[in-house]
Amino acid sequence: MDINIPDSSLPRVVIVGSGFGCIQLAKSLRGKAFEVVLLDKNNYHTFLPLLYQVATAGLEPDAIAEPVREIFNGQPHFHFRMAEVLRIEPQHNQLNTSIGSLHYDYLVLACGSQANFYRNDELTRYALPMKTVRNALALRSRLLENSERALELPDKQQQLEQVNIVIAGGGPTGVELAGAIAELRDIVLAKDYPELPLKHMKIHLIEGNSRLLKSMGEESSRKAYHFLNQMGVTVHLNVLVQSYNGTVVTLSNGDTHAAKTLFWTAGVEGVVIPGLSPVSIGKGNRYIVNEFNQVEGYINVFAIGDNALQVLRDYPQGLPGLAPPSIQQGHWLAKNLVSLRQKQPLQAFSYVNKGVMAVIGRNRAVVELPFWYTQGFMAWVLWMGVHLLLLVGFRNKASTVLNWAVNYFSYSRASRLITQFQNIPVEAVTSVSGASLPL
Ligand SMILES: Cc1cc2nc3c(=O)[nH]c(=O)nc-3n(C[C@H](O)[C@H](O)[C@H](O)COP(=O)(O)OP(=O)(O)OC[C@H]3O[C@@H](n4cnc5c(N)ncnc54)[C@H](O)[C@@H]3O)c2cc1C
Known part of the structure; x- marks a missing residue:
């Protein structure tokens, strides 16, 4: 038909x-x-660069998604079909x-x-990607539900294993996510769950290269590493995630980290x-x-x-x-x-690089423009301005500005509903694939 x-x-x-x-x-x-x-x-356009803020309870999905029909209302000879x-x-x-x-x-x-989970069945099954609004909501629910579940566990060690996070991939998405989770831990979870030992909650960021943000310059990599260190994120360089059975992450250097949650930003x-x-x-x-x-x-x-x-x-x-x-x-x-x-000759495309940037939490970002490099507060302001400009739709821009302002001044995150229950019991999986995964 x-x-x-x-x-x-x-x-x-x-x-x-x-x-x-x-x-x-x-x-x-x-x-x-x-x-x-x-x-x-889907019947909407997703502004993927702000997805990590949905995952870390900073924004609701409708601030970063715009219905396609709204964008093209009134455009002649245009049809959308979901x-x-x-x-x-x-x-x-x-x-x-x-x-x-x-x-x-x-x-x-x-x-x-x-x-891309590099055809590793365990990773496909247990690691959580962040590519869609649904993924981001699943991440958010997992982050919050971990603390709810940890309250029921008998000792501190088990509680920490429930809340610890491992992030695979030290590119912009992994770096931004690590910074945002560290902030969530310090300004929201610590207040919401005073019974938990959250100041000992570990956030591990695993990167296979010798530096973070390898698509950017070395100064940005150094700065990102420094910012994350300040925020209490443990960065592991030159090492790959080798396997994950839902409870233990094994790295290519033999190290293991007990964590119920592995976020996957290590390949597309x-x-x-x-x-x-x-x-x-x-x-x-x-x-x-x-x-x-x-x-x-x-x-x-x-x-x-x-x-x-x-x-x-x-x-x-x-x-x-x-x-x-x-x-x-x-x-x-x-x-x-x-x-x-019109049967005219086609013109070759050429790309104009206007710069790259990454944000690493409140007041911290790195920005590389063709003729200018900046980091810290100024970079953070620039990062916000550019993202607001690029967001599609006035309503999204307005709601994002409002949310950012409230989050900034109240040291809080409003969007912390748990909408998808995730912590289904994980069977003990003993075999590991042993595949080495490029990050
Ligand atoms: C978490 C995250 C953060 C990012 N941060 C930045 C950043 O800060 N700066 C930056 O420049 N870039 C960033 N990127 C990359 C950037 O978002 C992508 O490069 C960009 O979205 C690619 O645009 P696209 O049009 O190719 O595809 P996409 O924006 O990925 O859109 C693809 C669309 O195709 C639809 N689709 C897929 N398969 C089918 C099918 N079979 N049938 C119908 N529809 C289908 C999907 O639903 C989707 O709407 C980020 C990406 C992610 C995931």
């Missing part, structure tokens, strides 16, 4: 995913001679989705990325929809694209954002998995689609 889209004589661009790239692309196609159909399995795309049939220019099939003239894939891979030729899939499970974002082997199939492996002169390993490349590619692709339609 075909998805019910009103007839149109315009060529149809089908966009899969409502992430940064797609939102920009669909907006840039406004007023152009195309019918645009946007598909996503559907999961299951298969691409490029020979028929057709998609099979959870609600029916759909013909396209041009297809743009922007399904983002997902946690692209979300690939079956159907395209295997030669179009490259490193990191991403679609290999040329300088026009055309997927290898196809003229009318494109990929942007985390989904795309685009090697440019200054980026021999491919563009980084960040919001700005997705947004810029989305904007550029709209121009190229117009050119394609």
Whole structure:
């Protein structure tokens, strides 16, 4: 059965995913001679950079998510359908989705990325990723429920094992999460659970490289390490998470840490929809694209954002998995689609790096702009400003500012409802895979 889209004589661009790239692309196609159909399995766009604040009770999910229909209200020749795309049939220019099939003239894939557990069954089963709103709510519930459960345990050692946290991956997500959990421990949990020995609660951050934030400069890495140390996070460098059975994390150097919770930020891979030729899939499970974002082997199939492996002169390993490349590619692709339609030559995409930043708790951040480096309070203010600017929707901006102000001045976190019960008994698992995991 075909998805019910009103007839149109315009060529149809089908966009899969409502992430940064797609939102920009669909907006840039406004007023152009195309019918645009946007598909996503969720009916909202998620502002992933603030997901860790939902996970640590700083924000409610609706502050960082915007309904797609709200974003495109009134845009002519635009249709949104909440559907999961299951298969691409490029020979028929057709998609099979959870609600029916759909013909396209041009297809743009922007399904983002997902946690990569490197095919380790134990990690897949027990470690908690942070890629979606649901993941963030699960993390939040786990963090809070750990303390509730610990109250029922008979001795201090068992209580600590219940509340201790291990985070795998010292990239921006792991660093930001570690800082935010340390703050939650010190300013909220310690007050809420005075019977627990929370000043001894351990937060371990495990990184396989010799420094944190390896996508940033060495000074930022040093500063992030210093800030986390100040906040009572134990950082382990040059070591990998080797296995986890739900109660004990074993590292590649043989060390073990008893913890009921392992958060996984140590690897991502692209979300690939079956159907395209295997030669179009490259490193990191991403679609290999040329300088026009055309997927290898196809003229009318494109990929942007985390989904795309685009090697440019200054980026021999491919563009980084960040919001700005997705947004810029989305904007550029709209121009190229117009050119394609008008049988004009396509223009090669080039990426403008406007800087990178990471926040490590209250008053602490590191910011690298093309001609300026800063850290500490100034960087933190800058980080807040940029994230507010990028947040989609006025309501989200307003509610985030309000929440931040209340959290900052009250030394509290309002969003601490436990909505998903997590601490199901974990069977004792004795065998470990022994696989060495790149972080
Ligand atoms: C926790 C976290 C923090 C981050 N922090 C930063 C940061 O501070 N700065 C920064 O620049 N970047 C950050 N990033 C990276 C940035 O968010 C991504 O690079 C960016 O979101 C990629 O955009 P995208 O459009 O490629 O895909 P995404 O934003 O991931 O969107 C993909 C969309 O595709 C949909 N989808 C997937 N599969 C299907 C399917 N089969 N059918 C239908 N729909 C589907 C999903 O529901 C989703 O809406 C962070 C990422 C995470 C996870």
